[in-house]
Amino acid sequence: LGASYDLSPQHNIFLGTHSGFTPPSSSGLNPNLYEVNSEDGGLDVEAEESWNTEIGMRGILGILQYEAVLFQLDIENQSSPERSTLLAVPARTQSRGIESFVSTHMDKFDDWKKHIPEFHMSYTLMKSEVRDGILEKRDASGALIESVNLKGNELSYVPRHNVHFGFSKSIGLKEDQVLTFRADWHYKSSAYSDIQNVEKTDNLGVTGKIPATPHQEIPMGDFSIILPELLDLSTQFQYNSQFEIFASIKNVYGKKFIGSRLHSTPLKKSASQSSGIIAAPGRQAQAGVRYKF
Numbered sequence: 001l002g003a004s005y006d007l008s009p010q011h012n013i014f015l016g017t018h019s020g021f022t023p024p025s026s027s028g029l030n031p032n033l034y035e036v037n038s039e040d041g042g043l044d045v046e047a048e049e050s051w052n053t054e055i056g057m058r059g060i061l062g063i064l065q066y067e068a069v070l071f072q073l074d075i076e077n078q079s080s081p082e083r084s085t086l087l088a089v090p091a092r093t094q095s096r097g098i099e100s101f102v103s104t105h106m107d108k109f110d111d112w113k114k115h116i117p118e119f120h121m122s123y124t125l126m127k128s129e130v131r132d133g134i135l136e137k138r139d140a141s142g143a144l145i146e147s148v149n150l151k152g153n154e155l156s157y158v159p160r161h162n163v164h165f166g167f168s169k170s171i172g173l174k175e176d177q178v179l180t181f182r183a184d185w186h187y188k189s190s191a192y193s194d195i196q197n198v199e200k201t202d203n204l205g206v207t208g209k210i211p212a213t214p215h216q217e218i219p220m221g222d223f224s225i226i227l228p229e230l231l232d233l234s235t236q237f238q239y240n241s242q243f244e245i246f247a248s249i250k251n252v253y254g255k256k257f258i259g260s261r262l263h264s265t266p267l268k269k270s271a272s273q274s275s276g277i278i279a280a281p282g283r284q285a286q287a288g289v290r291y292k293f
Contacts, residue, residue: 001017001018002017003015003016010059011058011059015056016053016055018051020049021050023047046090051074054069063109064102065103068099069100070096071097071098072096074092074093075091075092075093076090078091081093082265091195093128093130093155095127096126097124097126099122099123103118103120104119104120106118118169122162123164126160129153132151133151134148153192156192157191157210157262160191162188164187166182166185166232175240178238179236179237183232183233185231186232187212187215187228192209202269204269206264206274207261214253229255232248234246235247243289243292246288248286252283256279256280258277258280263278
């Protein structure tokens with residue numbers, strides 16, 4: 001269900017609420033956690049249900065095009081929120097925040113457009129929380145070791161801040177030939193790698209937070225300015241409507257940092273069940289041609 005309203009030819013507000021559901025993943029189908037009621041010995045499992053509500057505004061303000069959205073996502077019956085983590089009491093979780101985007105819009109400013117690069121930036125501020133949920137830790141025989149109340153914990157892999165910004169410039173050469181350059185910077189703040197919110201990194205690399213992506217901080221009194229160090233460069237030469245040449249370099253400075261621990265869980269640390277740290281991609285370069293028949 002959604003609605004929108006034009007405040008003016010340049011500005012629009014919108015809102016919506018949407019529901020969805022999904023069956024639990026195969027890792028969540030553990031007979032020890034569910035009551036078997038069906039005659040064929042199947043599992044009595046409820047689907048995960050979600051409600052997403054948002055309200056926002058978009059439009060054009062002078063040379064800027066903008067959009068800002070407040071959102072809230074509520075999920076119930078979340079029995080397996082991450083790899084090999086099975087909850088005895090399915091969780092209720094909530095994620096809320098704001099998404100924003102701004103870019104230059106120079107369709108009515110031809111003189112500026114010839115000389116000034118186009119700018120684009122997106123920013124997401126998000127907070128996640130487990131409202132209810134119980135995790136049971138068991139030994140190899142299935143005996144209960146500890147019950148952990150997850151209420152108040154953050155969801156894994158949900159950074160509080162996510163920033164992307166960059167510049168691009170297209171230069172018309174002759175006829176339909178266009179040369180385009182683009183530079184993009186990226187930044188994500190730190191995030192937990194498991195729903196138990198384990199802070200300490202163990203000697204296997206299985207547990208611990210995912211650090212923020214490489215950056216520099218410039219102190220400014222009570223706050224700091226973040227300068228991202230993840231830079232991507234790309235260029236494209238459009239020879240005609242059918243043929244183009246392109247090239248790009250990602251992670252230009254070759255920064256080394258932790259990408260994730262997606263294949264790991266604090267509940268099962270053996271090498272056959274957890275792989276530990278997964279390094280983020282290093283410097284990558286590619287080039288190619290594209291032809292449309």
